[in-house]
Amino acid sequence: MVLLNQVLVLLLVSVIVFIIDINKKFFPVPVVLVLVGMALSSLSLFSDFSVSHDVLYDIFIPGLIFVSAYQFSAQALKKNAGIILTFSTLGMLATVLLLGTGVYWVSSFFEPLSWSVSFLLAAILVPTDPVSVVSILKGSGGSEEVSDIVEGESLVNDGTSIVIFTILLSMVQSGNSFSALNFLESFTYVSLGGIGIGLVFGWILSQAIHITSHHEYQVILSILIAYGGFTLAEMVNASGVLATVVSGILLSFAFSKHDEKEDEFRDSLGGFWNVVEPTLSSILFLFIGIQSVHYIHFQKPIIWITATIFFVLSILARFLVLGSTLLVVPSWRRKFEHLNSGLFLLSWAGIKGTMSVVLILWAESTLTIDNSVFLISVAFITTLFSFIFQSAGVYPLSRFLKKVDHSET
Structure with a gap:
């Protein structure tokens, strides 16, 4: 009964926040929900x-x-397949390597972490969550190219981040030192397994468009594809997130053919998922807000100092990796009318959010290392810094860079 009351209150709060929706373009609703969740934690x-x-x-x-x-x-x-896939795979691996190195070096001054644990923390802090950032970028008159890349990258790197995290977590749990060969072997199996299952389930769903015209059955089938592919992949130790991503992308390609039946299928799915998605996301962000209070230790300034440094390092590592990638491939540089502005926005829009919180809670439930409390608290506070400050800064940064670009032309 208590759980039911909690869920009903959270649903009511989320509806009120979405209805008010004050200054959404400046301060995304998910951020407001997290802050409200933190306030709700004080209620009995x-x-x-x-x-x-x-x-x-x-x-x-x-x-x-x-x-x-x-x-x-x-x-x-x-249009952006190459840059999206590179950023969300090789780019993510490079960012984990660079950020993990920074974490290892900085932690030696505060709370020394091993190489494996440093890379594990980096894997937690690397996945991006676009929340309302994409709509903010477009609403500010920012580059549509940047918006598409941020959205596509965050979609794929959720799956990549889970793969990297689980491999590193197993190394930390077993006490093994970091091995590049073992990492690559595991990464290949988990990734390709998830992609393969996603291709099969996505093909089934795209073909089912032409089999039945009953909207109710189509919606039920989409639920089976979304959760069935995920569950099957996890059962065989592959990536469930990648399986779901791939099946959804295949469905998107099926929709792009503009067939009349596919348009009807899109409408029937939208009627269901357009209600489910905001419900799930709003409750999730309230959950995050309530849960985060357990990890905020104001009486331990060392945690806040470390989290602040890691927050800055995470942005810097992303900037260096993305900048290096764009410099190497000239055709990708030409995608941006103003390269410097595009790079700054891409780097700042790499906000940590839902997936990072899931990985933090996952690590907390399994880690038995001596400094796990310090690690989890720093990770949570760093994620909150990113989620709140970067989200709030997207609109003014986008507008500022737009003015700078206009003044130079």
Whole structure:
């Protein structure tokens, strides 16, 4: 009964926030929900509230990932496939390597972390969450190219981040030192396994468009594809997130053919998922806000100092990796009318959010190392810094860079 009351209150709060929707272009609704969740933690109804990573990962993530994937523009993906895939795979690996090195060096001055744990923390802080950033970028008159790349990258790198995280977590748990060969072997199996299952499930769903015209069955089938592919992939130790992403992307390509039946299918799915998605996301962000209070230790300034440094390092590492990648490939540089502005926006828009929180809770439930409390608290505060400050800064930064570009032309 308590759980039901909690969920009903959270639903009511989320509806009120979405209705008010004050200054959404400046301050995204998800950020408001997290802050409201932090305030709700002081109520007696939520005094004993706790959510596990299993609930977030198995219930919330597949649905949210599937909606993002099938609603992502197939045209935008075709146009930016190379840069999106590179940023979300090789770029993510390079960012983990660079940020992990920085974490290892900085932690030696405060709370020394091993190489494996440093890379694990970096893997937690690397996945990006576009929340309302994409709509803010477009609403500010920013580059549509940047918006498409940020959205596509965040979609794919959710799956990549899970793969990297689980491999590093197993190394930390087993006490093994970091091995590049073992890492690459595991990364290949988990990634290709998830992609393969996603291709099969996505093909089934795209073909089912032409089999039945019953909207109810089509919606049920989409649920089975979103959660079934995810569950099957996880059962064989492959990436469930990648499986769901791939199946959703295949469906997006099916929609792009503009067949009349596919348009009807899109409408029927939208009627269901356009209600489910904001419901899941709003409750999820309130969950994050309530849960985060457990990890904020104001009496330990060393945690806040370390988190601040890691927050800055995460932005710097992303900037260096993205900048180096764009410099290496001239055709990608030409995608941006103003390269410097595009690079700054791409770097700043790499906001940590939902996936980072899931990975933090996952690490907390399994890690047994001596400094795990310090690690989890720093990771959570760093994620909150990114989620709040970067989200709030997207609009003014976009507008400022736009003025600078106009003044130079």
